[in-house]
Amino acid sequence: NAGVTQTPKFRILKIGQSMTLQCAQDMNHNYMYWYRQDPGMGLKLIYYSVGAGITDKGEVPNGYNVSRSTTEDFPLRLELAAPSQTSVYFCASSYQGESVGRGYTFGSGTRLTVV
Amino acid sequence: GEDVEQSLFLSVREGDSSVINCTYTDSSSTYLYWYKQEPGAGLQLLTYIFSNMDMKQDQRLTVLLNKKDKHLSLRIADTQTGDSAIYFCAESIGQAGTALIFGKGTTLSVSS
DSSP states (O other): OSSSEESSSEEEETOOOOOOEEEOOSSSSSSEEEEEEESSSOEEEEEEETTTTTTEEOOOOTTEOOOOOOSSSOOESSSSSEEEEEEEEEEEEETTTTTTTTTOOOOOOEEEEEE | OOEEEEEEEEEEETSSEEEEEEOOOOTTTTTEEEEEEEEEEEEEEEEETTOOOOOOTTTEEEEETTTTTTHHHHHHHHSSSGGGEEEEEEEEEGGEEEEEEEEEOOOEEEEE
């Protein structure tokens, strides 16, 4: 099925551990995004990418890193996990940003708990 | 900085109309969006409106845009229990609408 695939769906990390959240899309979208969703706080943009090899910071980038070596994949890396990074993480993609008004396609999310 | 504000909760009875309001700050946003999130799921695009429009109707959904006041609303006619969800307003930021900024979401509860 076409869409945005995120793995894993759930993960528990210990403080100080690192991990990579995977995101892949098969719609040939050039724009990709990472958001985190905290209860009652809506979605906050972590990083985004407008094409392979190009990434930029969003509203809350501290503690995260990204790379975009292919059009399809946009992994998010947590180097030293902290309890404040407990959240639900959503990856999304779109065709050329909002220029065609199609909005984003979202993945189903990764629920991360840091203990 | 950019900010999107929404009321947090709305409770209606089945069959009534629901109106969810939103204010935004970036007057250069080309499109404004409404997304729906059901429990345990990602966000699903409901509808959007181009910034040079005042109103857009899509079946039971009506979007009203007041650009002067930077106010956006979503009206759901004949609200059903299946409409119970969190509704997010979003505006675009950056050159060519590079990324979306979301409000905190309005939880709509529909009782039968």
